[in-house]
Amino acid sequence: MLTINALEQYYGESHTLWDLSLDVPKGSCLCLMGRNGVGKTTLLKAVMGLIPVRSGSIRFDGEALAFAKPELRAGLGIGYVPQGREIFPLLTVEENLKIGLRAAKRLGIKKIPDHIFDIFPVLKQMLNRRGGDLSGGQQQQLAIGRALVLNPKLLILDEPTEGIQPNIVSEIGDVIIRLNRARGIATPKVNTAAVGEVHQAISMINRDLGVTVLLVEQKLPFARKVADKFCIMDRGRTVATGAMGELTDAMVKRYLTV
Ligand SMILES: Nc1ncnc2c1ncn2[C@@H]1O[C@H](COP(=O)(O)OP(=O)(O)OP(=O)(O)O)[C@@H](O)[C@H]1O
Numbered sequence: 545m546l547t548i549n550a551l552e553q554y555y556g557e558s559h560t561l562w563d564l565s566l567d568v569p570k571g572s573c574l575c576l577m578g579r580n581g582v583g584k585t586t587l588l589k590a591v592m593g594l595i596p597v598r599s600g601s602i603r604f605d606g607e608a609l610a611f612a613k614p615e616l617r618a619g620l621g622i623g624y625v626p627q628g629r630e631i632f633p634l635l636t637v638e639e640n641l642k643i644g645l646r647a648a649k650r651l652g653i654k655k656i657p658d659h660i661f662d663i664f665p666v667l668k669q670m671l672n673r674r675g676g677d678l679s680g681g682q683q684q685q686l687a688i689g690r691a692l693v694l695n696p697k698l699l700i701l702d703e704p705t706e707g708i709q710p711n712i713v714s715e716i717g718d719v720i721i722r723l724n725r726a727r728g729i730a731t732p733k734v735n736t737a738a739v740g741e742v743h744q745a746i747s748m749i750n751r752d753l754g755v756t757v758l759l760v761e762q763k764l765p766f767a768r769k770v771a772d773k774f775c776i777m778d779r780g781r782t783v784a785t786g787a788m789g790e791l792t793d794a795m796v797k798r799y800l801t802v
Pocket residue numbers: 555558560578579580581582583584585586587
């Protein structure tokens with residue numbers, strides 16, 4: 545679905561992406577991994593056309609993107625949730641979602657699709673609350689919900705759990721409990737109605753809605769749970785790629801542990 549070949553990118557004189565190739569197959573959830581500063585965000589921005597590339601190719605559904613205008617990406621069905629989320633704090637949840645709708649009108653989408661509220665029930669409950677009043681995890685759900693308004697075929701997420709530390713315990717609890725329940729393992733009772741179900745939502749978007757997902761995620765346990773493929777970057781290059789089950793401790797130690 546998304547195929548990147550021999551990509552070279554520079555910030556001024558600084559060579560950041562080197563001969564980079566990556567394949568994100570249709571239906572997959574691929575996690576881009578690597579230590580800070582190896583070029584993960586740069587790669588996502590290059591895919592979205594937010595920074596220029598020097599050479600190489602980026603193809604989405606057969607369409608050449610590397611030198612195309614950024615607007616083309618959304619029109620072709622690529623949704624993007626940048627690092628830091630960028631929701632509008634003074635606008636309500638509904639208004640934030642409607643901003644996504646403005647762009648979607650060109651694609652013939654006239655109302656906020658109901659499945660967004662199935663995936664993020666909390667957004668329905670909080671439609672009239674200001675974005676800035678939501679917790680970090682809820683803001684992330686809003687940012688992902690807004691990207692889903694465009695009904696993307698590919699959803700790109702840059703560190704969706706970054707900065708939602710206060711809620712992370714409940715998120716971990718929730719995801720683990722659901723997983724254990726599915727396997728018939730009893731778990732101690734915790735408050736599962738708690739905020740933030742970002743990872744579970746990503747799995748639903750990928751598996752139930754059939755949206756292909758490319759995400760950057762530093763938290764290894766989550767990456768393992770959510771993604772079925774990985775690609776590790778080191779100093780602007782891809783150094784290892786495969787099915788998530790093939791990610792070895794040696795790779796983790798060499799490329800991911802700080
Ligand atoms: N706008 C910019 N101008 C110049 N250099 C930049 C710019 N943005 C990023 N860089 C540099 O490019 C390199 C890759 O940065 P990038 O943000 O893509 O890495 P990353 O893997 O996403 O890291 P992190 O996990 O910290 O976000 C770093 O050395 C960074 O300092």
